[in-house]
Amino acid sequence: QELRPKSLDIKQEELGDMVEKEMASTSEAIEDAVRRIEEMMSQARNKSSGVKLEVNERILNSCTDLMKAIRLLVMTSTNLQKEIVESGRGAATTQEFYAKNSRWTEGLISASKAVGWGATQLVESADRVVLHTGKYEELIVCSHEIAASTAQLVAASKVKAEKSSRNLSQLQECSRNVNEMAANVVASTKSGQEQIEEKDTMDFSGMSLIKLKKEEMETQVKVLELEKRLEGERVRLGELRKQHYALAGAYDAVEDGEAKPAPAPRRGILKKPPLAQKP
Secondary structure (H helix, E strand, C coil): CCCCCCHHHCCHHHHHHHHHHHHHHHHHHHHHHHHHHHHHHHHHHHHCCHHHHHHHHHHHHHHHHHHHHHHHHHHHHHHHHHHHHHHHCCCCCHHHHHHHCHHHHHHHHHHHHHHHHHHHHHHHHHHHHHCCCCCHHHHHHHHHHHHHHHHHHHHHHHCCCCCCCHHHHHHHHHHHHHHHHHHHHHHHHHHHHHHHCCCCCCCCCCCCHHHHHHHHHHHHHHHHHHHHHHHHHHHHHHHHHHHHHHHHCCEEEEECCEEEECCCCCHHHCCCCCCCCCC
């Protein structure tokens, strides 16, 4: 699914309808995500036990809490948008207001699509983790992405809002709650990973001096290879992000038909781990 509206293919009078449809579609995606998580929880209780069940329940419960937080944020965002339209359209119709402020409208559509897509990806990743066919890291990345998507929706929603708006205050509170719930998903996933994954014991006591030296050299080679690959992936990630923001056309303010580019994303999402010490 395209996460950015093709404005050239959309008549301006249709933009208003698209906003309402996308917000409704996002709400449906979140409701579907909650239902799927409940089904996964039921299956986990039937097919797993002990530590695995404990981990699965903790991860799925945190995902449910995140979905509920996002659902409330989307509802509040919708209320704020209605408030903005009613206070700013004057004698114009709702459709005319959205068409006149097409850049703002496209930002709402794009952000709403991203939230719905993120919810779907999160649930699919959680499903794979519970079935032990996916990676825990996928779920962690999805949590970061959905938090970023909701932040984009908040930014797009509040561009034209009055600072004294009660709905705006509620939206900002919802945003903080989403970030907290996303952090809980990450925490429960990491702790679950530590519980489930078996740690290989490193017992070198039976090795000869020559064997130890050979193992040491082979490990050095692997470390250098991984470091090179890691740096390459970081460069690739940076280029992907540049292209993403160029295509998304994210804007944090639109006034008099002039758009201001949104600030670059914080780098705290993916922290650079310390490189292994070279011998």
